[in-house]
Amino acid sequence: MDPIIVAVEDAGGAYGVILPAPGELLWGAVAFTIVFVILSKLAFPALGRVLDDRAAAIQGKMEEADAKLVEAEEARRSYEASVADARGEANRIIEDAKVTAEQLRADILTRAEAEATSMLERAQADISAERDRALQELRTQVGALSVELASRIVERELDTATHQTLVDEYIQQLSSQN
Numbered sequence: 632m633d634p635i636i637v638a639v640e641d642a643g644g645a646y647g648v649i650l651p652a653p654g655e656l657l658w659g660a661v662a663f664t665i666v667f668v669i670l671s672k673l674a675f676p677a678l679g680r681v682l683d684d685r686a687a688a689i690q691g692k693m694e695e696a697d698a699k700l701v702e703a704e705e706a707r708r709s710y711e712a713s714v715a716d717a718r719g720e721a722n723r724i725i726e727d728a729k730v731t732a733e734q735l736r737a738d739i740l741t742r743a744e745a746e747a748t749s750m751l752e753r754a755q756a757d758i759s760a761e762r763d764r765a766l767q768e769l770r771t772q773v774g775a776l777s778v779e780l781a782s783r784i785v786e787r788e789l790d791t792a793t794h795q796t797l798v799d800e801y802i803q804q805l806s807s808q809n
Contacts, residue, residue, distance in 0.1 A: 774798035
């Protein structure tokens with residue numbers, strides 16, 4: 632047989648198993664009351680303090696987490712502001728570089744134009760000097776040729792004064808024809 636069934640039959644039926652005897656019930660109630668009073672005087676206040684301390688610690692950690700969240704948000708805003716400042720500074724530097732480059736370009740262009748003008752003036756002066764030199768050389772050659780031609784025609788030698796007068800007249804005549 633089963634040992635539980637045997638214990639129920641020995642105890643006097645199902646009543647003894649479910650409900651205790653009235654004496655045991657009374658002493659159990661007295662013992663429960665004594666334990667409850669002792670626990671409520673000693674253990675429950677300490678347990679309440681521990682729970683309050685735990686709740687305070689949790690609350691403190693939540694406040695600390697909120698503070699760190701606010702601090703992190705402030706750091707993010709500060710970072711975004713510094714990034715925006717850096718971008719603004721970079722844009723300003725780029726604009727300054729563009730202005731400087733434009734000024735340099737304008738300066739180089741001005742210097743190049745001045746140099747070109749100077750070169751043109753020197754070239755014109757060189758051309759003018761070369762033209763004058765060529766005209767002088769031409770006059771000298773024309774004079775020599777005319778003297779030679781005149782000598783051959785007249786077959787006599789001309790003196791220098793007559794020669795110069797003859798050359799000047801010939802050049803004046805050529806100039807008036809052109």
